Amino acid sequence: MKQKIISSAKKKILFLPHAIKQMSRPDRMISTEEIRDAVLNGQIIEEYPNDDRGESCLVFNLKEQRVIHVVCSPKTEYLAIITAYIPSPDQWSSDLKMRR
Numbered sequence: 001m002k003q004k005i006i007s008s009a010k011k012k013i014l015f016l017p018h019a020i021k022q023m024s025r026p027d028r029m030i031s032t033e034e035i036r037d038a039v040l041n042g043q044i045i046e047e048y049p050n051d052d053r054g055e056s057c058l059v060f061n062l063k064e065q066r067v068i069h070v071v072c073s074p075k076t077e078y079l080a081i082i083t084a085y086i087p088s089p090d091q092w093s094s095d096l097k098m099r100r
Helices: 002-011 017-023 031-039
Strands: 012-015 043-048 056-063 064-074 079-085
Touching: 002 031, 002 064, 002 079, 012 031, 017 043, 017 079, 031 043, 031 064, 043 079
Parallel strands: 012 079
Antiparallel strands: 043 056, 056 064, 064 079
16 A cells, blocks of 8 residues: 555645645644655555545654644545544544554
8 A cells, every 4th residue: 555655646646625624724734745755754554445535544654743644545646635634642542543
């Protein structure tokens, strides 16, 4: 799955409307550069092979003391960014990699 993500991301990254809305929230302000770094260098922590939007996964990335989660779906011509957010400690384990 990781290779599919990287291959699709190198072609083009498409930010779906929900992702843009979530990234733009004042309490998040997640940049497109952070998303690119996450999908290229992050760790897949959940896979959704039967998602209605097509095969997708949840990527964890830690950079400069900031953790973000990105849900993405590799397509033939691009990588679709479905959503991105800063994980809440009350919904995730202490390392922010496993759901409570």
